[in-house]
Amino acid sequence: MKSVQNKMSETGFLDPLPEMDDQQFRQWMGLLEDRTGTVLPPERKSFLVTNLGLRMREIGCRNYQEYYDMLSGVQGLKEWNVLVDRITVHETRFFRHPLSLELVHDYVTHKPLDQSAGHVSVQVWSVACSTGEEAYSLAMVIDQAFKRRGDASYFGITATDISPASLITGRKGVYPERRLKDVEPGLREEYFNQAEKNHYQVDDYLRKRICFARMNVMDIVNEPVGKMDIIYCQNLLIYFDRSTRTEIVTNMARHLLPGGLLILGSGEMLSMEHPELEQIQHPRVLAYRRVKESTRVNE
Numbered sequence: 001m002k003s004v005q006n007k008m009s010e011t012g013f014l015d016p017l018p019e020m021d022d023q024q025f026r027q028w029m030g031l032l033e034d035r036t037g038t039v040l041p042p043e044r045k046s047f048l049v050t051n052l053g054l055r056m057r058e059i060g061c062r063n064y065q066e067y068y069d070m071l072s073g074v075q076g077l078k079e080w081n082v083l084v085d086r087i088t089v090h091e092t093r094f095f096r097h098p099l100s101l102e103l104v105h106d107y108v109t110h111k112p113l114d115q116s117a118g119h120v121s122v123q124v125w126s127v128a129c130s131t132g133e134e135a136y137s138l139a140m141v142i143d144q145a146f147k148r149r150g151d152a153s154y155f156g157i158t159a160t161d162i163s164p165a166s167l168i169t170g171r172k173g174v175y176p177e178r179r180l181k182d183v184e185p186g187l188r189e190e191y192f193n194q195a196e197k198n199h200y201q202v203d204d205y206l207r208k209r210i211c212f213a214r215m216n217v218m219d220i221v222n223e224p225v226g227k228m229d230i231i232y233c234q235n236l237l238i239y240f241d242r243s244t245r246t247e248i249v250t251n252m253a254r255h256l257l258p259g260g261l262l263i264l265g266s267g268e269m270l271s272m273e274h275p276e277l278e279q280i281q282h283p284r285v286l287a288y289r290r291v292k293e294s295t296r297v298n299e
């Protein structure tokens with residue numbers, strides 16, 4: 001077998017990792033698709049091989065089949081939680097798509113007061129939140145909008161992802177200074193505290209409004225998530241095939257309150273016909289408003 005990567009073994013020699021053949025690649029793609037719904041295109045093979053190889057070396061596993069079998073065994077779930085973090089893409093940043101956040105700001109600014117409660121409240125879901133920057137950006141935007149309104153207000157954010165390691169980072173809310181480059185100085189001052197060297201932590205005031213939880217987007221339909229005013233899901237659907245994207249969007253729509261917004265990444269859904277969603281015209285933003293209450297039985 002040809003080797004693709006090398007590492008020093010205990011004996012001081014380089015340990016070769018076997019090359020992954022096409023049949024093995026299909027087996028791993030199948031596992032990934034079954035468990036996460038995502039489709040790994042052939043050009044991502046080297047990404048998979050590199051990350052599998054690194055993890056296999058860490059745990060002393062010598063071949064792909066042995067590792068594959070381990071993932072199905074008793075220890076499988078724990079190990080899968082580690083691996084899924086390595087083989088999914090977590091790229092994110094604060095205020096990643098300002099135009100979508102502008103739409104959130106408009107929505108919060110104009111949401112009518114609940115006359116019976118005497119306040120206005122907004123529930124948001126950041127789906128596939130990665131390490132939390134998206135959820136905190138939403139929190140800052142909403143808090144700013146509420147402060148400008150001056151009404152009694154409440155908001156809560158549910159932030160979910162399949163990767164437990166990303167969620168740990170999100171919960172801590174500690175980021176190196178360079179990651180705050182897109183946060184305006186005024187917001188940095190208001191919502192971040194200096195932590196260890198060159199790091200900042202999101203203030204408790206915002207952190208308390210966000211609940212981070214593990215969730216596979218493929219299971220959304222069964223999840224006990226309440227009804228949302230805003231569902232924000234960006235840079236996730238690109239990893240799924242067309243029919244799975246439609247299925248995920250349909251399931252997300254079921255968690256929206258009437259009048260609520262579903263905000264996706266622009267270009268992530270090419271065309272969508274959904275009887276309960278109408279597209280919002282907002283420049284370079286892909287968003288839908290739920291028009292009426294669903295009639296599905298199990299909602």
Ligand SMILES: C[S@@+](CC[C@H](N)C(=O)[O-])C[C@H]1O[C@@H](n2cnc3c(N)ncnc32)[C@H](O)[C@@H]1O
Nearest residue numbers: 036088090091092128130162163216217234235
């Ligand atoms: C590229 S990041 C996007 C982060 C953020 N939404 C943004 O736009 O900056 C994609 C995230 O999707 C998560 N993910 C991948 N498959 C998932 C699944 N089946 N269920 C939930 N999250 C998933 C990954 O763990 C990763 O954190």
